[in-house]
Amino acid sequence: MKTNKTRRTIKALTTRSKDKFVLRLFVAGATARSRQAIVSVRQLCEAELKGICKLEVIDIYQQPKLARANQIVATPTLIMEFPPPVRRFIGSLANITGLFVELDLITKGKIAL
Amino acid sequence: MKNNGHKSTSPVTLLPKCPTGIQGLDEITGGGLPRGRPTLMCGGPGCGKTLFAAEFLVRGAVQFGEPGVFMAFEETEAELKANVASLGFDLAGLVRRKKIAIDYVRIERSEVQESGEYDLEGLFVRLNHAIDSIGARRVVLDTLEALFASLPNEAILRAELRRLFRWLKDKGVTAVITAERGREQLTRHGLEEYVSDCVILLDHRVNEQIATRHLRVVKYRGALHGTNEFPFLIGAEGISVLPITSLGLNHKISAERIATGIPRLDAMLGGRGFFRGSSILLTGTPGTGKTIVAANFAQAAARRGERTLFFSFEESPNQIIRNVHSIGLRLEPLVKGGLLRFHAARPSLYGLEMHLATMFKEIIAFQPDVVIIDPITSLMDAGTASECRAMVTRLVDYLKAGQVTTLFTSLTQAGHSLQQSEASMSSLMDSWLLLQDFEGNGERNRVLYVLKARGMAHSNQIREFLISDRGIDLVDAYIGPSGVLTGAARVAQTAREKAEALASQQEAARRQRELKRKRVALEQQISGLRSEHEASAEELRQIDEQVGTQTRLLTTERTELGRLRQADVSLPMGIGSARGNSKPKSKR
Structure with a gap:
């Protein structure tokens, strides 16, 4: 029963998972800051949003056009494309708890700020 | 590239x-x-x-x-x-x-969350x-x-x-x-x-x-x-x-002179008018004929074939053309011929800078030889005095650089000292004409002076400025012991002088005649005296002759008596001396 319920929940999450979290991380080169940001976001995806998160890491040095298209000013920038509203996190994401809180709130349908 | x-x-x-x-x-x-x-x-x-x-x-x-x-x-x-x-x-x-x-x-x-360094x-x-x-x-x-x-x-x-x-x-x-x-x-x-x-x-x-x-x-x-x-x-x-002093003072200058359209004014300016490319200020109290002088200048320039641009800030072009038509200026054919161009705008239409810009634009488009701005003081309404001065400086600079002769008219309020109110602007000008009202004897008369004219001999005399239906005329004002007289007073004074001259002429003639008569009388007197003198001389001779005859007769008688009375010897001597005395007289 419980497993069934859990399975249903997971199924529900996974069916929507492809749309549930779309994250794009823009970094500028392989700096320490970039690396830290990538690590933090990866950790987040692995730990909290496993399977329901699509992460794309873009180096704007390689693709400067995308920097313009996505209105990137500061690096690193993490853009959460989905679910709406689009949110941006700038910085090395060292303080990952803030991000967790943010994501947690969103997943619960409460939009802070 | x-x-x-x-x-x-x-x-x-x-x-x-x-x-x-x-x-x-x-x-x-x-x-x-x-x-x-x-x-x-x-x-x-x-x-x-x-x-x-x-x-x-x-x-x-x-x-x-x-x-x-x-x-x-x-x-x-x-x-x-x-x-x-x-x-x-x-x-x-x-x-x-x-x-x-x-x-x-x-x-x-609102979309951005900061998290760590970036x-x-x-x-x-x-x-x-x-x-x-x-x-x-x-x-x-x-x-x-x-x-x-x-x-x-x-x-x-x-x-x-x-x-x-x-x-x-x-x-x-x-x-x-x-x-x-x-x-x-x-x-x-x-x-x-x-x-x-x-x-x-x-x-x-x-x-x-x-x-x-x-x-x-x-x-x-x-x-x-x-x-x-x-x-x-x-x-x-x-x-x-619009840089005020960007051009500096190094314009090319011309020695060519251009006529003002008023021959007598040319005569006042050393006989040949203004220098080409100079800036001329024409100040005057209301109604002294500034626009008319300006229109005259415009007509003269356009008739010489010079492109003339007339900025009017008080009257519409048609009004100016009509008004100056009454004094015999025909501007319309010149406008139609394309040599004369009017640009009219209310001073309050826009700010000073905008005016300046539109003026620059017009000048660039029309490429004039002569520019007239009537009156520059109207633009004061569109800005402060210092701004206006700055604007005029720039305009003068710009036009001088292009060898454009510029006539600015400037309205001065009655009661203000002309020199003072225009002092700020006059230093920018090469020539300065002053039109003024003279009040007296129940009338107003216009007079004109040349206050300054850089680089040319010019008359220091005041001239009466007459506007008639034949145009502008400048006549010598009467300057005498009773001051400067214009208008009817001048005419009256001239008439008075004429009468006085006539009277003194007549007086002289009368005295001449009298003296002549006196001389004639004297001459007559002289001739009378002479004849009298001659008459007395004649008489004297006659008397002498008489005396001689009498003496001779007397001697003859005495001799006769003596002979009759047997007189002594001494008698002939007495006869002899008597003869000696009478002889020269008888000769006369």
């Missing part, structure tokens, strides 16, 4: 300059903005920062073959294109031809990409300070801005960074501490309900520049800064 020839614009300064192409700005800055360095352009809202920056880019792309990047933080690409289209700039076309790249940077504070590498990458994509030589960042509102960490931002300006310099692009004017400093966020090469301050002031924009070069490291506030305006063809 890039920067060809422009580096050598000013040989004095070693700093390479980047010409903006903005009218007047290059003159103030001695050739343009510092090449390869950032320039800060700050000012309050609505003073034209964005347009300045946009024109810098557009002119760079069009005139100097230097593509540019416009990084906008406040306006979207579409908005920007629409805004500068009002200045006649085809930004969209330039973007299409890859002469200009526009990048709109948008950051919403830098503005995104901005750098975008800028770098835009610059490289079109080979840009010029960059505009409008308004960079928007970042302060969007990004929470000011410490990071300041560090990054410092890096950005350094990066722009290393990139070798000439950059214009606009910034909002701060309350106590030049910019709200103190950007001036990063941009140290050139700072230009824009200002929009309202003075007596008339708004004027001003530009001031606060700082220009390594170059001489004009430090004054220069008015500028945003016209239909872009921005034009």
Whole structure:
């Protein structure tokens, strides 16, 4: 029963998972800051949003056009494309708890700020 | 293609300059903005920062073959294109031809969460990409300070801005960074501490309900520049800064003289009129005939085949033509013939700078030989006295440089000292004519003086200025012991003098006649006396003869008596002496 319920929940999450979290991380080169940001976001995806998160890491040095298209000013920038509203996190994401809180709130349908 | 020839614009300064192409700005800055360095352009809202920056880019792309990047933080690409289209700039076309790249940077504070350290590498990458994509030589960042509102960490931002300006310099692009004017400093966020090469301050002031924009070069490291506030305006063809002293005093001068259309006035000016290319001021109280003198001058010039431009700020062209027709001036055929052109505008229509700009535009379009501004004082209504003076200076400078003869009329209020009220303007003028009213004997009469005429002998005499249906005539005013007399008083005085002369003439004739008569009488007297004298001489002779005869008779008788009485011997002696005495007398 419980497993069934859990399975249903997971199924529900996974069916929507492809749309549930779309994250794009823009970094500028392989700096320490970039690396830290990538690590933090990866950790987040692995730990909290496993399977329901699509992460794309873009180096704007390689693709400067995308920097313009996505209105990137500061690096690193993490853009959460989905679910709406689009949110941006700038910085090395060292303080990952803030991000967790943010994501947690969103997943619960409460939009802070 | 890039920067060809422009580096050598000013040989004095070693700093390479980047010409903006903005009218007047290059003159103030001695050739343009510092090449390869950032320039800060700050000012309050609505003073034209964005347009300045946009024109810098557009002119760079069009005139100097230097593509540019416009990084906008406040306006979207579409908005920007629409805004500068009002200045006649085809930004969209330039973007299409890859002469200009526009990048709109948008950051919403509400969307951004800060988490840890960051830098503005995104901005750098975008800028770098835009610059490289079109080979840009010029960059505009409008308004960079928007970042302060969007990004929470000011410490990071300041560090990054410092890096950005350094990066722009290393990139070798000439950059214009606009910034909002701060309350106590030049910019709200103190950007001036990063941009140290050139700072230009824009200002929009309202003075007596008339708004004027001003530009001031606060700082220009390594170059001489004009430090004054220069008015500028945003016209239909872009921005034009109007430098007051940009031209200096080195115009070419002409020794050619041109007639005024009033022969007697020419005579007062050494017989040949004004110098070509000189500036003439004609001041007068209301109703002294300034416009008429101006119209006369215009007609004379146009009839000589010189292109004449008449700026009228009080009357409509048709009214002037009609009015001067009554004194025998025919301006209409000259207007139709295209040699005479009127431009009329109410002084209060727009600000002084706008007037000046439209006047410049007209002058450039018509290319006149003679310009008449009637009256210049009306423009005072459109600005303060000092602004007006500055404007006249610029106008005089400009026209002199083009060898255009200019006649300014100037209205002085009755009761004011003419010399004082016009002193500020007169120093700019080469010649100064004064029209004045003379009141007395129940009438007003106009008089004209030449107050000054640089470089020519001129009459110091006052002339009465007569306007009749045959035109203007100047006559000598009566100057005598009772002062200067004009009009009826002059005529009366002349008549009186004539009568006096006649009377004295008659008196002399009378005296002449009398004397003649006296002489005649005297002559008659003389001849009477002479005849009397002769008569008495005759009488004397007769008496002598008588006496002689009597003596002879007496002697004869005595001798006879003696003989009769037997007289002695002594008797003949007595006879002899008597004969001796009488002999000479008888001879006479």
